[in-house]
Amino acid sequence: MSSTPPRPAQPAAFEEAPARRIGVVGAGQLARMMLGPAIELGLDLEVLATAPEESAAAVAATVRLGRHDDEQAVRGLADGVDALTFDHEHVPTAILEGIAGEGLAAVRPGPGALVHAQDKLVMRERLTALGHPCPRWWRIGSLAALEQALAEAGGRLVVKTPRGGYDAHGVRIVEAAEEAEDWLGTHGELLAEELVPFTRELSAQVARRPGGEASAYPVVQSLQKDGVCYEVVAPAPGLDDAAQQRIQTLALAIAEDLGVTGMLAVELFETADGRVLVNELAMRPHNTGHWSMDGAVTGQFEQHLRAVADLPLGATAPLAPVAVMVNLLGGSAEDLAPGTAAALDEEPQLKVHLYGKSVRPGRKIGHVTLLGDDAEDLLARAHRAERLIIDGPDAGAAPTAPTPEGDPR
Amino acid sequence: MSSTPPRPAQPAAFEEAPARRIGVVGAGQLARMMLGPAIELGLDLEVLATAPEESAAAVAATVRLGRHDDEQAVRGLADGVDALTFDHEHVPTAILEGIAGEGLAAVRPGPGALVHAQDKLVMRERLTALGHPCPRWWRIGSLAALEQALAEAGGRLVVKTPRGGYDAHGVRIVEAAEEAEDWLGTHGELLAEELVPFTRELSAQVARRPGGEASAYPVVQSLQKDGVCYEVVAPAPGLDDAAQQRIQTLALAIAEDLGVTGMLAVELFETADGRVLVNELAMRPHNTGHWSMDGAVTGQFEQHLRAVADLPLGATAPLAPVAVMVNLLGGSAEDLAPGTAAALDEEPQLKVHLYGKSVRPGRKIGHVTLLGDDAEDLLARAHRAERLIIDGPDAGAAPTAPTPEGDPR
Incomplete structure (x- = not known):
């Protein structure tokens, strides 16, 4: 199925022609699996890798070494390509806002979209405001708030770090507020969600x-x-x-x-x-x-x-x-x-x-x-x-x- | 359909384990289109290119510069891989025989097979001996022989250079022997074939x-x-x-x-x-x-x-x-x-x-x-x-x- 809403009134200049050179931040297997299709489509792909032996870096023709959270490295990549995209969602929003704001490269997805995949609290808040179906959730800023949420949820909750999680990382099932005390210290705020049956x-x-x-x-x-x-x-x-x-x-x-x-x-x-x-x-x-x-x-x-x-x-x-x-x-x-x-x-x-x-x-x-x-x-x-x-x-x-x-x- | 004849009694040592590093002589589009599958299968591909902007060289992670008819270049490629294969059939047989004979790398297809794709006279002679269906053909070593073949074929023949042709190159339709005189001078022997209706x-x-x-x-x-x-x-x-x-x-x-x-x-x-x-x-x-x-x-x-x-x-x-x-x-x-x-x-x-x-x-x-x-x-x-x-x-x-x-x- 397909839908084609009207084009925004003022597309940015770099959105006017198809991109030919694409920079990928991160060189894991997702970047690796972009390489074959890029070759066939005639798109030039450059990957930003932290080490030359990373999954995509080992097989890409064009590799730049640098970290995804190093502003100079990400800007260096952006500077040589038409559009920037990602192997993962951990690039700091501020770096991407700078690149997009200056028109150094098109950032796709843009930082304003990507933040919803980076920060689970932002995602929950936005989806709820838009009326999209979510589990019951709580923004947790203190042990007391977590205790209260646990009481409301019937004694068990899924607690997630808003940022930096992946796969099973950054996710815990807790029955007592203290079980998430360390994360509250490091993250400040946490997302708590009902255990959906x-x-x-x-x-x-x-x-x-x-x-x-x-x-x-x-x-x-x-x-x-x-x-x-x-x-x-x-x-x-x-x-x-x-x-x-x-x-x-x-x-x-x-x-x-x-x-x-x-x-x-x-x-x-x-x-x-x-x-x-x-x-x-x-x-x-x-x-x-x-x-x-x-x-x-x-x-x-x-x-x-x-x-x-x-x-x-x-x-x-x-x-x-x-x-x-x-x-x-x-x-x-x-x-x-x-x-x-x-x-x-x-x-x-x-x-x-x-x-x-x-x-x-x-x-x-x-x-x-x-x-x-x-x-x-x-x-x-x-x-x-x-x-x-x-x-x-x-x-x-x-x-x-x-x-x-x-x-x- | 599939057939599995018995394995030869004495496989060469390099045929005993699957190859992981494959060298491709030539860097045209055929080598280029091997890259995606090689990435997915986890095979390391190295291409021998005459120039870095060639079709496969522009997108391969590992490129060696050199000509397909330069023995040192081809041997250099072979030396670093388990198996050697080809983007085209123009590598001189002697180079491949040396590499295969010394076991520097497995040559696939081997020179004894490849010669049938390199030399059209060798191919016709072998297929005919094996009883496989071919057009009527003549080995032409002189103008007189071509005249005789033309007479036998009813006045028109396809004349081909035995080596070096591709697509429409190295192929001519002739009605008089003189039309192939230049090729006889440069190639010595030619292949003539009936025009198959x-x-x-x-x-x-x-x-x-x-x-x-x-x-x-x-x-x-x-x-x-x-x-x-x-x-x-x-x-x-x-x-x-x-x-x-x-x-x-x-x-x-x-x-x-x-x-x-x-x-x-x-x-x-x-x-x-x-x-x-x-x-x-x-x-x-x-x-x-x-x-x-x-x-x-x-x-x-x-x-x-x-x-x-x-x-x-x-x-x-x-x-x-x-x-x-x-x-x-x-x-x-x-x-x-x-x-x-x-x-x-x-x-x-x-x-x-x-x-x-x-x-x-x-x-x-x-x-x-x-x-x-x-x-x-x-x-x-x-x-x-x-x-x-x-x-x-x-x-x-x-x-x-x-x-x-x-x-x-």
């Missing part, structure tokens, strides 16, 4: 261009493991067309309301009565959209680049009735090559994506996808391949239980 | 691993324009299952007979009575296989890398009933960006692949693909996109007639 997690992804053209992907079902995305089924099983469309409309509305440019992922809780509540927002390609690299006409990395470059968006139609994606989280094999060969041998349909990262237990080191008709069958086969790759061909088929560690995406 | 051209692509595992893609129909591949429909319309399988079996047999490693393209003439005759061989990804990047489970560039790395081959099943590919041959637009944006805007299903090359009339500068159900409809839309891209959004919809120039692939 969700039946499953969904993810809705949309892309939006600077002028407002937007396009939605099929809503998918995602399964987390210890707070890390682990498995995705696209489209979400059992979600009827009306529900698909209602959720796509919600995600498109959020993209429009917040003025997002690029990919937006809206992670959702689905409740037993069929409602959805917004859990998190990400303004970049997202783990729950990796299936689209192999499973949709336009993969999310290409789509993100098209949106960021202000090129027309591509079709989001799936290439098969069902696509599944399973993350490769570091297991017992340090060398992934033997298990990868075994998995490819067993499963000629398998698409393997390796991130070139050293293996640590639970670390996201790659993912696999499969297309077909039957989600259960595809998942079983994808998990079999997963175990071969992460534990090696000789480790047997026993499932591993990775412990999340990590990466901010 | 073909109804259309087909192309059969297969991949083969060092141990013999092989896999065939659907046979496609290709249309040339002035000797340059212009348009491909996959699978070939109207080719029934039996004919598809018969031609795939032929291509698999040639790959096995010649000991090919990597992708093999067998370009074929189809005659009015339904026979096929081998026209040319290419031992690398081929223009007639570009559709598979977007249209098959495993694209030809990924498949070539898997074969060259000695990883299990991927499924070759198409992702849609029909895929079409149309080449972008340089037209009136020097800057492809405005037309590309217009084409993407008109056609959200379109996949655009740009090679990063400067525009010259008729030069291969990219290609587009579309997937769907109806070949005629898809071709019309792909050609409309082609004209927008090569002539720009303001040039109207009149078809251009590019003159081939160019590139050895």
Whole structure:
């Protein structure tokens, strides 16, 4: 589905022609997976990496070394490109405001949008004001406020640091205010949310261009493991067309309301009565959209680049009735090559994506996808391949239980 | 379809584990389109380029400068990789024999196979000895021999230089021996072939691993324009299952007979009575296989890398009933960006692949693909996109007639 609201009256000068040179702040696997589509589209990509061995830095033609929170480094990147985008959402807002304000480069998504993916309190406040469905939440500035919220919520809350969290990091379930005392000291304010009794997690992804053209992907079902995305089924099983469309409309509305440019992922809780509540927002390609690299006409990395470059968006139609994606989280094999060969041998349909990262237990080191008709069958086969790759061909088929560690995406 | 002959008794030492570092001699668009799949598979690719602005050199992380016929340059590349492969077939056989003989790197395809794609006389002699269907052909060493062949062929022949030709280069239709006198002087021997009254051209692509595992893609129909591949429909319309399988079996047999490693393209003439005759061989990804990047489970560039790395081959099943590919041959637009944006805007299903090359009339500068159900409809839309891209959004919809120039692939 697609919507094209009127173009803003006064686009900035750098929004008038498609961007050709794109700078990516951060060089993790998301930047890495932009490289292939950038090559095919003829876009020049430059990545800002903290070290030359980072996932994208190891394979990009143009790498700049520097930190995402070093103003000179980010400005240096911006200075040589038409548009700036992100591998993660941790670039300080002030740096981006400076770059956008001076017109050094187009910042996509812009700092005014991105702050909603950076600061969970800002996100909750804005979504609530806009009337978008959220869990009950509390702004917590003191132990007393947390005690009061706990009492209102029935004794248990999810407490989150507003900034800097990712995957399971920066998230705690607390039953007593003291359990979050250290965070109150370091962060000043915290976000507390009810524990939503969700039946499953969904993810809705949309892309939006600077002028407002937007396009939605099929809503998918995602399964987390210890707070890390682990498995995705696209489209979400059992979600009827009306529900698909209602959720796509919600995600498109959020993209429009917040003025997002690029990919937006809206992670959702689905409740037993069929409602959805917004859990998190990400303004970049997202783990729950990796299936689209192999499973949709336009993969999310290409789509993100098209949106960021202000090129027309591509079709989001799936290439098969069902696509599944399973993350490769570091297991017992340090060398992934033997298990990868075994998995490819067993499963000629398998698409393997390796991130070139050293293996640590639970670390996201790659993912696999499969297309077909039957989600259960595809998942079983994808998990079999997963175990071969992460534990090696000789480790047997026993499932591993990775412990999340990590990466901010 | 797939066949797995027994593994040779004594594989070379470097054939025992999958290759991780792959060197590509040549840095044209074929090397460029290997980069995305190499990144996803976690293979390190190094390209040997004659200039840093070449198609693949401009976007590869690791580039070595040097010529394909400079022994030290090719050996330098081989020395740092596990396996060597090619963007084109013009590397002198002696250089490759030295590298393979010393075990400096695995050469895939090996020089003993590659010579059949390098030297058209060697190819004709071998295919004829093996009983594979060829046009009538003559080895021409003198004007008198060419006169005699012309008489036998009814007064017209296709004359080809055995080595160094590509696209329309190195090919002439002659009616008098003198028309090839200059080539006889420079090449010594020439290949002469009957003009086959073909109804259309087909192309059969297969991949083969060092141990013999092989896999065939659907046979496609290709249309040339002035000797340059212009348009491909996959699978070939109207080719029934039996004919598809018969031609795939032929291509698999040639790959096995010649000991090919990597992708093999067998370009074929189809005659009015339904026979096929081998026209040319290419031992690398081929223009007639570009559709598979977007249209098959495993694209030809990924498949070539898997074969060259000695990883299990991927499924070759198409992702849609029909895929079409149309080449972008340089037209009136020097800057492809405005037309590309217009084409993407008109056609959200379109996949655009740009090679990063400067525009010259008729030069291969990219290609587009579309997937769907109806070949005629898809071709019309792909050609409309082609004209927008090569002539720009303001040039109207009149078809251009590019003159081939160019590139050895």
